[in-house]
Amino acid sequence: MVPSATADAVFHALSNPTRRKVLEQLSVGPATVSELAAPFDMQLPSFVQHLSVLEESRLVKSKKRGRVRTYEIAPERFKVAEDWLSARRELWEARLDQFDQYVKHLKEKESES
Numbered sequence: 092m093v094p095s096a097t098a099d100a101v102f103h104a105l106s107n108p109t110r111r112k113v114l115e116q117l118s119v120g121p122a123t124v125s126e127l128a129a130p131f132d133m134q135l136p137s138f139v140q141h142l143s144v145l146e147e148s149r150l151v152k153s154k155k156r157g158r159v160r161t162y163e164i165a166p167e168r169f170k171v172a173e174d175w176l177s178a179r180r181e182l183w184e185a186r187l188d189q190f191d192q193y194v195k196h197l198k199e200k201e202s203e204s
Contacts (some may be wrong), residue, residue: 097171098171098172098175100147100148100149101148101150101168101169101171101172102172102175103144103148104144104145104147104148104150105150105172107141107144109131109133109138109141110141110144110145112130112131113127113141113142113145113151113162114145114150114151114164116130117151117162117163117164118164120163121161121162121163122161122162122163123159123160123161123162124138124139124142124159124160124161124162127142127162142162145162146162148168149165149168150164150165150168150169151163151164151165152165
């Protein structure tokens with residue numbers, strides 16, 4: 092099971108549309124801060140805060156060469172979200188299967204009457 096704080100950090104990072112769009116950009120390949128910031132209508136310090144949240148959650152990693160910082164996606168960290176969602180899906184599928192069996196049982200009882 093994934094520690095709660097880890098899952099919280101990942102889902103917090105994913106909760107913001109700006110950060111999700113950044114992740115979509117990075118899914119194509121690495122990009123510099125200015126390349127990532129270009130499509131957004133916000134001041135650079137505000138945008139860098141979004142990058143910090145993504146990096147703290149370890150969904151992205153960065154490298155600095157000279158004055159240029161380049162970000163890339165860290166796909167292994169997405170497994171945290173995937174594992175959490177898979178566990179919820181398994182739980183709900185089991186509950187829905189039980190409900191389905193219950194409804195079938197009720198219909199059988201009704202048809203016997």
